[in-house]
C-alpha cells in the first residue's frame with residue numbers, strides 16, 4: 001500500500017471539496033491541547049457524512065462517539081435550522097471539550113450532547129419513545145457494534161441511513177483467528193449486517209489520511 005500517495009490524494013480532495021474553516025481546525029487543535037487522541041474522521045470523511053445527510057434530507061441525526069465533536073460539527077452543518085443532532089460520549093473530559101467546540105461553532109442549540117454509555121443512551125431513547133432518526137453515525141467502541149446497530153434500527157424509519165465507521169481495520173477483519181476484541185466486534189457486526197433483512201447495506205473500503213479501513217452504509221427498508 002502506498003500510504004503517502006493516499007495521504008496526498010486525500011489532501012488534494014479536501015483542498016478541492018472539504019476545506020476546513022477555523023472552527024474545524026481549532027476543534028482538531030483542541031484535541032492535542034486536551035491530550036485527547038487524534039481519531040476524528042478526516043475532512044473528506046466529514047464532507048462525505050455531510051453529502052450523505054443531504055442525500056437523505058436528514059433532520060434528525062444520532063451519533064455514537066463524539067470525541068471533540070469534529071464529526072458532529074460537520075454533520076450539524078448539513079441539517080436544516082430546525083434539525084437536531086444527538087451525540088453520545090461516555091468520557092466526561094472529552095465531552096467537556098466537545099461542548100466547548102460545539103459552542104465555538106455556534107451549534108449549541110442544535111446539538112444535544114449526552115454524556116453516558118452509548119448502550120444506556122440508546123436504551124433510554126427507545127424507552128422514552130424518541131422520534132425516529134433520519135441518519136445514525138456509529139463511531140464509538142467497536143465490540144458492541146452489532147448491539148448498537150440493532151438498537152439504532154429500533155430508532156429508525158424506512159429510509160434511515162446508518163453508517164458505521166472502522167469496520168475493516170486495515171484488513172484485519174479477514175483474520176478468523178484474531179484475538180483483538182475490536183476486530184472480533186466488527187467481524188460480528190459485518191456478519192449481522194449481511195444477514196439483516198431489514199436493511200440494504202454495503203461496506204466501502206476507505207483509504208486516505210487515516211489508516212486503511214472501511215465504512216458500512218445501511219439503509220432501512
Ligand SMILES: C[S@@+](CC[C@H](N)C(=O)[O-])C[C@H]1O[C@@H](n2cnc3c(N)ncnc32)[C@H](O)[C@@H]1O
Pocket residue numbers: 039040041064065066067068069070071072088089090091094116117118119139140141
Ligand atoms: C473514534 S472516536 C469518535 C470520533 C468522532 N466521531 C469524530 O469523528 O470526531 C470514539 C469515541 O467514542 C467514545 N466511546 C467509547 N466507548 C463509548 C461508549 N461505550 N459509549 C459512548 N462513547 C464511547 C470514546 O471516548 C471516543 O471519544
